[in-house]
Amino acid sequence: MTTHTDPPDDARVHGDDEHLPCGRPLSRVWDDWERRTEDPHRTGCPHCRRAVRELDELETAVRGLREEFPGTDAYDAGPLTRRVMDLVRLELRPGRPLPLGEPAEDLWIMEAVAARALREAAETVDGVRAGSCRLAPADGPDTGAVELRLDIHAPAGAGLPELAERVRRRVRETADRHLGMVIAAVDIRVTDLVDAPAGDQEGRTA
Amino acid sequence: MTAHIAHDTLVEDVAGVVEGVPGVAFLKPGLAARLRSAWSGPAAGPGAGRPPAAGIRLTPGPEGWHVDVQVVASRRDRTVDVTRAVRDAVQAHLAALSPGGPPARVTVTVTGLV
Amino acid sequence: MAGARTPTAPPDVGGVTDDALLTVRAAEGDEDAFAVLVQRHAPALIRLATRLLGTPAEAEDAVQEAFLSAWRRLPEFQGRASFGTWMYRIVTNRCLNVLRARRPVAPLEAAGEVPAAEHTTSPERLAESRDAVRELREALDRLSAEQRTCWVLRELDGRSYEFIADAVGLSQEAVRARVFRARRCLTRALGAWR
Numbered sequence: 001m002t003t004h005t006d007p008p009d010d011a012r013v014h015g016d017d018e019h020l021p022c023g024r025p026l027s028r029v030w031d032d033w034e035r036r037t038e039d040p041h042r043t044g045c046p047h048c049r050r051a052v053r054e055l056d057e058l059e060t061a062v063r064g065l066r067e068e069f070p071g072t073d074a075y076d077a078g079p080l081t082r083r084v085m086d087l088v089r090l091e092l093r094p095g096r097p098l099p100l101g102e103p104a105e106d107l108w109i110m111e112a113v114a115a116r117a118l119r120e121a122a123e124t125v126d127g128v129r130a131g132s133c134r135l136a137p138a139d140g141p142d143t144g145a146v147e148l149r150l151d152i153h154a155p156a157g158a159g160l161p162e163l164a165e166r167v168r169r170r171v172r173e174t175a176d177r178h179l180g181m182v183i184a185a186v187d188i189r190v191t192d193l194v195d196a197p198a199g200d201q202e203g204r205t206a
Numbered sequence: 207m208t209a210h211i212a213h214d215t216l217v218e219d220v221a222g223v224v225e226g227v228p229g230v231a232f233l234k235p236g237l238a239a240r241l242r243s244a245w246s247g248p249a250a251g252p253g254a255g256r257p258p259a260a261g262i263r264l265t266p267g268p269e270g271w272h273v274d275v276q277v278v279a280s281r282r283d284r285t286v287d288v289t290r291a292v293r294d295a296v297q298a299h300l301a302a303l304s305p306g307g308p309p310a311r312v313t314v315t316v317t318g319l320v
Numbered sequence: 321m322a323g324a325r326t327p328t329a330p331p332d333v334g335g336v337t338d339d340a341l342l343t344v345r346a347a348e349g350d351e352d353a354f355a356v357l358v359q360r361h362a363p364a365l366i367r368l369a370t371r372l373l374g375t376p377a378e379a380e381d382a383v384q385e386a387f388l389s390a391w392r393r394l395p396e397f398q399g400r401a402s403f404g405t406w407m408y409r410i411v412t413n414r415c416l417n418v419l420r421a422r423r424p425v426a427p428l429e430a431a432g433e434v435p436a437a438e439h440t441t442s443p444e445r446l447a448e449s450r451d452a453v454r455e456l457r458e459a460l461d462r463l464s465a466e467q468r469t470c471w472v473l474r475e476l477d478g479r480s481y482e483f484i485a486d487a488v489g490l491s492q493e494a495v496r497a498r499v500f501r502a503r504r505c506l507t508r509a510l511g512a513w514r
Contacts (some may be wrong), residue, residue: 017500023443054507061510062475064453069370069476072363080366080380081359084387085351085354086243091476093349093391097315100286107289108315117281117319119345128335131344170483180286 009026019102020047030055098135103144111135118148121174122167127155131191138184145184148175153192164188213264216303221262223299224275229288233319234276236260261317270308271300278318289314337402347394354394361404365411371476372469374457380459382418386410412425412469412487419465452510459509463502470495471502 017027024046029051032039042048096109112145119130131151150171154163168186175181224230235243263274273296279288293312300310337356345353362383371377390397397406412449460468466488473484474495481499485492 018504026504027496030500030503031496051247054511055503058503058507058510061452061456064450065456066476068453069367071503072367075363075366077359077362077366079363081355084358084384084391085355087384087388088239088351088354088391089243091388092351093395095349096316100289100316105290106311106313107293109285110317111313112314113319115348116345116350116352131341132348133345134348139306144268151344155485156506179286180284180289 020045020051022047024048026051042153095135098137098181099144101144101182103142105144109179109181113145114175114181117179118150118171118174121170121178122150122152124170125163125166127158127194128163128167129153129194143182143184145182146175147185147187148183149187149189150188151191153194154190156195160190164190169204217262217264219274220275220296221297222262223295224262224277224292227288227291227295229280229283230292231278231280231318234263234278267311269311271310273300273310273312275312275314276317277314278320279316281319284318285316289316309317340399343394343397343399343403347397354391357403361407362387364404365407368408368477369411369415371472372412373418374460379415382414383411387407387416389414409487411440413474413489416465416469416488419468422465444483455510456506459506462509464498466490467498467502468507470498471506474499 009094017025019025021031022041022049024041024045029048032042033052033055039048042052055084080150092112092115095115098110098111098114099105100107100109114135115133118135119133122128122133129152131153132149133151134149135146137143138147148171150167152167154160167188171186175183221233224233224256261276265272275292275296277292279285279290292314296312297310301307337353339357339360342353342357346357365383365386366376366379367422369382370376373382385460386407390407401409416451452492460471468491469488470484473479473487474481481492481495484490488495488499
């Protein structure tokens, strides 16, 4: 097929390029065509035109192939999600146990479980979204208390100190009333401001 | 005295006591149950047949039994109250089996809320 | 997607929670957050894997394993890329390994011997026909794993060379070279058939 024996001069394609009878490297002709580069030679040269036509015909077949694959809308992710989650549950990462109740009661809750409840508490404040929630036993010997650091996304335009205070209150309430965990300190970090769509707490538009 | 009670039977016993405590959803599913769920598909979820004594560990010690309990609790109840009720129920049950012995030491850990 | 919701993935209470937050939660051990991510990204990843591997059954396996691998690696995930991009990379590499492990099929040179099909329609129509697509599928199986992967990401998935280079861990030049070789093999296969 190759009639030229010159070494390829196109550094983009290593080694095994081929040259058309007009001297152009095939890789360059196709590359120019893909980039929609204007090239008077290509329009006039029968070899280049043939090379481009072959790629065009490939494109047509590719369109046909693309249509043979089902779209994403048709895919029901439910069964796959269940299979994945069944496997994930064999490898949970619950974190460390954290104390509940009075010091030395020997009652515990796993960190990931408490974190989920406390994130939910934070999200009861309008427009707040909770991210990282780290819990650790408070410093000091057997205080039985826990320190908490929570990252949130806050609605743009909210007064941040007031917002943080409301989140802190909700988190403390939940820790006390729902879990029974003694919280020594709550550190709230606002890591992002988000535009709150109207009626955000209603979720999807009514 | 307690040595005369078959260990496995006692574990089963304690498991029944724990599961009867209000606010306990179920004992922490053991690996066997989770493997079964992973391999048999969605039909066998948690609670589809309790695996024997998952979530209960019973160790005899010089000061009496040490019982380690891992439960999934109901989120409708205050978590610490559920764990206290579990502790009290287990202690009462073991005390009834061997009156006069030292009280059992009970560790309760909540591994999930549903 | 309304019908695809299942009890496995808890509903996103209070609106849609963005991937970045869910990723952080999942990294901290919240498997429910991970379930939402799986449910959300599975359709696009299944489509990608089906395009790369050719069969839906193999695609399901590859995506399932990719998600499991992601769950294990989440604590180290730095969040430099989005969860979607990260998963795209994991799925692509898993498919690449599946393709590498396949038994090689007949080399391309054999395509020259393929007898012309019994076609009488005009050449312009031929390329559009079902047979051209079938021929293209077969020719794809004769590409190397890397050629096929780069070509599929470029032509079927419409990705930039930069994106592909990042996804498969090659230089952009190397990706261009593989796409070029793939195109040459495929145009030849179609040409031989004509």
